[in-house]
Amino acid sequence: MKIVTAHTADLDAETLVEARTLLDDVFDGGLDDHDWDHSLGGVHALVREGPDLVAHGSVVQRRLIHDGRALRVGYIEAVGVRADLRRNGYGAAVMTALERVVRGAYEMGALSSAHEAVGFYAARGWRLWLGRTWALTPDGLRRTEEDDDGVYVLPVTVSPDLSGDLTCDWRDGDVW
Template sequence: MPHTSAIPAGAELRVLHTFQLAPAELAEIRVLMDEAFEGDFSDEDFDHGLGGVHVLVNGSDGGLVAHGSVIMRRVSHGGRWYRVGYVEALGVTAPLQRRGLGGRVMAALEQVIERAYDFGALSASPEGAGLYRSRGWWPWPGRIEGIGPEGAVPFPDEEGSTYVWGTLPAREGTLGFDWRDGDVL
């Protein structure tokens, strides 16, 4: 099926902060994530996508067909801490996947990152990596770790699947992400 960047006819793209979302909208996002991730989206994963800016695409019937959010993370690199826009909960309803909706959501999220953060980061699944690479995101070539209560914890399994976007002072070294419950990245 050819890729297109068009939103389906009658669809609406909205950009909202978590505080602007009604409980019913949050519930609809949760249902979409369960569908898009085929049941492999935990309550902690959902929680990680809250507290930032959401991009929602509603179809002509008003139902949610795509979503992504960007939240703030603190990341240590090269001796300083950065304010990073971290992409979370990007998903498209199964019938509309691979038709450009993920790219439209990412374009809106990238605008937020560009204007509000030092750079962007995300953890890519093998299925999603092509979308991010096509948009200029690149896999971080160095070490990945979480900075937790006990200090730095290496995450070698995240190396190669952690992508960054934007301007960094150096494209090498270690990225140390702030700790959070569940999957740190």
């Protein structure tokens, strides 16, 4: 297993196409262009077995508002492991690399988890956000009830009130 971390700007076009193809397979075509775009502009963790890319994840900067304060957050995106290699430590390797970035550069980590992965993140110390979630949209503040049970945070230099409100910045596609 070879793990590489690199900023999007340092990845060549072939590697980005390879990562997008892997994620399309991992998510059975459920990774749309917005999801892919959300994973760009930050640090990627890439895991290879020989020449094959077998796992990917990225961390990008976002602003989340909590308790009247805009927090600098490392937001985890596009974590995926090739289906035939799951439960062999590849996801953990990706998250270890990304969590190092979060702990070294951000006040808090955050992510939106698929139901199938909540145990994985919880076992790594990520904590379920218990309060209400919101998005700061072009039309103003909007509740995102559908995301209330899927947002996880990793406190670094802040100790958030997990039962409070958490508001994300706006972006096209899934806001969380």
